[in-house]
Amino acid sequence: MKSVNAHGIHSPFLYDLYTRAIAPSRGDHSLKAVEELRSEMLHSRARVPNIDLGAGSRKNNGSETEVRRIASVSVKPVREARLLHRIAAWLKPRCILELGTSLGISTLYLADACPHAEIHTIEGNPYIRNLAVQNFEKSGFVNILSHEGNFDEVLPVLLPKVPPPDMVFIDGNHTYEATLRYYGMFAGAPQKPVCIIFDDIYWSEGMQKAWQEIYARPEVTLSLDLFHMGIVFFNPDLTKEHYYIRY
Numbered sequence: 001m002k003s004v005n006a007h008g009i010h011s012p013f014l015y016d017l018y019t020r021a022i023a024p025s026r027g028d029h030s031l032k033a034v035e036e037l038r039s040e041m042l043h044s045r046a047r048v049p050n051i052d053l054g055a056g057s058r059k060n061n062g063s064e065t066e067v068r069r070i071a072s073v074s075v076k077p078v079r080e081a082r083l084l085h086r087i088a089a090w091l092k093p094r095c096i097l098e099l100g101t102s103l104g105i106s107t108l109y110l111a112d113a114c115p116h117a118e119i120h121t122i123e124g125n126p127y128i129r130n131l132a133v134q135n136f137e138k139s140g141f142v143n144i145l146s147h148e149g150n151f152d153e154v155l156p157v158l159l160p161k162v163p164p165p166d167m168v169f170i171d172g173n174h175t176y177e178a179t180l181r182y183y184g185m186f187a188g189a190p191q192k193p194v195c196i197i198f199d200d201i202y203w204s205e206g207m208q209k210a211w212q213e214i215y216a217r218p219e220v221t222l223s224l225d226l227f228h229m230g231i232v233f234f235n236p237d238l239t240k241e242h243y244y245i246r247y
């Protein structure tokens with residue numbers, strides 16, 4: 001009831017983002033080579049050890065998980081991967097940072113959208129990261145830099161060494177505290193990203209609370225609730241607005 005389409009949008013910045021990146025799913029294409037890798041993963045009965053890194057998937061319990069299960073429950077479905085691709089292509093960032101590589105499917109969509117950008121991606125489970133790295137090698141992208149370790153340990157070492165990320169995609173450790181902590185690292189940086197995308201904003205009460213607190217922050221000038229994802233922008237030229245968007 002509260003969501004809008006192009007007719008309900010008044011900001012020229014958002015109108016452009018909506019019409020050129022969020023809305024146009026028709027005629028948009030999946031990445032064939034990446035979808036072939038996804039399909040391989042969806043058929044793989046290989047097992048990888050689970051490692052507790054914070055809020056795990058509620059659906060991946062036990063000491064090991066089959067790769068096909070990870071591919072079906074943890075990885076962005078094609079519709080959302082395509083949305084990420086369109087947003088990244090619209091934004092044209094120089095540097096993207098992804099928290100939560102998993103098998104590397106969303107990373108590959110980002111790398112394809114921005115072939116000239118540096119794509120840094122962090123994964124804490126070394127067994128899963130190895131599979132992602134194999135996928136990156138098979139796909140031939142040379143702009144992906146994969147980092148292994150817990151976000152809380154990798155970020156303080158990585159951030160001073162890389163260009164300030166223009167686009168941050170937070171897709172792991174979905175707890176209230178961790179989400180606010182990661183938000184604070186980027187929103188409090190001398191050079192804020194253009195946008196931060198949060199996945200699974202309605203995954204739990206904690207995530208919903210974190211999302212509501214984040215978009216209410218004074219430094220956030222535009223926030224978009226796309227249901228599966230929430231996006232915040234820091235552009236000081238915009239008047240503070242919050243939109244629910246259907247796409």
Ligand SMILES: C[S@@+](CC[C@H](N)C(=O)[O-])C[C@H]1O[C@@H](n2cnc3c(N)ncnc32)[C@H](O)[C@@H]1O
Binds near residue numbers: 074102125150174
């Ligand atoms: C939802 S999956 C990422 C899916 C991936 N972005 C995609 O759509 O293809 C989240 C990943 O984050 C990793 N993760 C969760 N908490 C973490 C932490 N604190 N540090 C490092 N990695 C973490 C998990 O191991 C998992 O593989």
